[in-house]
Amino acid sequence: MRTDEEVEQMLVDFLQQFRDFAIGPNLDEKRSIPRALCSIPISVQTKTGAVVCTLLDLSQKGARVGTDQKFSKNEEVLLLPPKGSGEQDKPTKCIVLWTRKLEGEVQAGFQFKGGRPEPWVKETLRELGLSLSVPRQRRKFVRFHSQLSAKCKFASGEQTVKIIDVSYGGALVSSPSKPSPGARVQLYLPACGSNPKLNMTCAVVQSRSSGGGGHQLSLKFENPTETQRKLLVKHLKYYFRRRLL
Structure with a gap:
């Protein structure tokens, strides 16, 4: 017969595994502005056309994507909202800060231009469990x-x-x-x-x-x-x- 504490831990582990399976581990705490880790299909619009990418992490200031195409440092791009976002959501203007081959794919770090993320960025962060009002906190449970x-x-x-x-x-x-x-x-x-x-x-x-x-x-x-x-x-x-x- 399991104790109440054992049952609670099993349920907590189940819910966290359910979260991680769906959207990836919740936060990367190594950054002063933590990023929500994820794996979301997304597109990036460049001067030569759209590039299909995977959104690997997201914060209030920028994002990291993985793809099979290389970006140029200081290139200006548009990060398009994920599929399923509202029709009124606008692409986010970004500057490519870095790009390199990591873990068998090309990864790039983007910084949002203008200092304020588009509403879809805030909504996605909220869905990933990252509080915008207390940006340095790490939640024990996804919300x-x-x-x-x-x-x-x-x-x-x-x-x-x-x-x-x-x-x-x-x-x-x-x-x-x-x-x-x-x-x-x-x-x-x-x-x-x-x-x-x-x-x-x-x-x-x-x-x-x-x-x-x-x-x-x-x-x-x-x-x-x-x-x-x-x-x-x-x-x-x-x-x-x-x-x-």
């Missing part, structure tokens, strides 16, 4: 972006919140209330697919104003039972599949 409405029970009563993202360890929600850090709340994740709704006890880790009278709350799931952990994994897998559709 799944969401725009679901949910019920949350505060000391003052129950209110409707919007789930911004959720992970195996907690959630970020938009709320009309602003409880103090350390306060306990009940978050009711709505039913999804064939999975029933899930009630999670949470501790408020951080609370900050988000404009318009609203607040963003960072919540940490507290002491979930084995049943809650298993159901949470099912919810997260559902959210991930929805992003692939």
Whole structure:
């Protein structure tokens, strides 16, 4: 009979392996601005035409790609949004900082021009679990972006919140209330697919104003039972599949 700690570690390992299988290890911590490691088909537009590449890592400042064609240092190129991005997403202007043959392929490092990445870059980073508001942090668990409405029970009563993202360890929600850090709340994740709704006890880790009278709350799931952990994994897998559709 496995202990609760062993069961929890098995579930954590499963979820992290599920993440790594789909999008690669989450972060490269060796950089001052960490890059989210990935393997995403992408195209790069040059003066001579489009080059099919694989996006190997991505940050707020640049990207690394792998291909079978060589780029020229200081060449200006356009990094096109991945397939499935919104029609309004624009290519990102880049400068080629370096190019060399690595691991049997040509790799190139790009720096984004203008200092501000296009919205699709921010969205991709968010999907890969890299927080833009705290760029030097490394998350223990990948977070799944969401725009679901949910019920949350505060000391003052129950209110409707919007789930911004959720992970195996907690959630970020938009709320009309602003409880103090350390306060306990009940978050009711709505039913999804064939999975029933899930009630999670949470501790408020951080609370900050988000404009318009609203607040963003960072919540940490507290002491979930084995049943809650298993159901949470099912919810997260559902959210991930929805992003692939």
